[in-house]
Amino acid sequence: MKKIIQNCLIGAGISSMLYLISGSIFANEEVRKNSLLILILGLLIGVCSSIYGATKLALLTKSVIQFSGSYLSFLFVAHLGGWFPFRLKIILSASVMFALIYLAIWAIFYYVEKKELEQLNKKLGRQ
Template sequence: MNKILKSTLQGIGIGSSIMLIFIAIFNVTIDFLDVISVYLFGAICGFLPIVYEFDNLPLPIKLIIHLGGSVIAFFILSTINHWVPLQPEPLIGALTIFTLIFLVIWFIFLIFNAQQSKKINTKLKNM
């Protein structure tokens, strides 16, 4: 449970940070519903990595579940909050940007976890 809570809170932090960057770049104003939606979206994206705990699923399937769930959450919340117009070009652009941001964050976590695993294996070999 502690791992899920930590991951969910990390998702909220990352999502909030990205939203602050977008606010600064595009000079947008947000209201209370937007803030709650960003927190909810971050929590969902932070919770979805629970799928990586299932050893019987191959990594590409885990990534598809994580990315797919995140995309669904983004488009539901962006539709509710009118963040992205429901037209092909803006939707494709938003999906592209979202996917790129997602993959960058995912690779950062992958590299971090690989480095941690390497350190743990080195300590175990030295014992």
């Protein structure tokens, strides 16, 4: 299961990179701008994700820090790109959408890591 998820994520990353590169070369100015903004957003979220390996904080604390940084990055990049009007109802809708996607991805990673730890503990005879 872990390998399938890893392969899906790698495939999504490769296809996104192909889109970014081809969009930056062959598309109009609007697509170029959005390609750059998507790349910036991915880099910012990647930086925020580094909290998981860099500290000895509790998982909840790390998750809140990573979510907050990713969410603020999303809002910043969305504002720069004019991806949606910054009105309260729309921001709330986009925020709910972001949170649901984030939680789904977080849950997948949590499940995979938990299973990996259980298998490791089983091999070590701790369960």
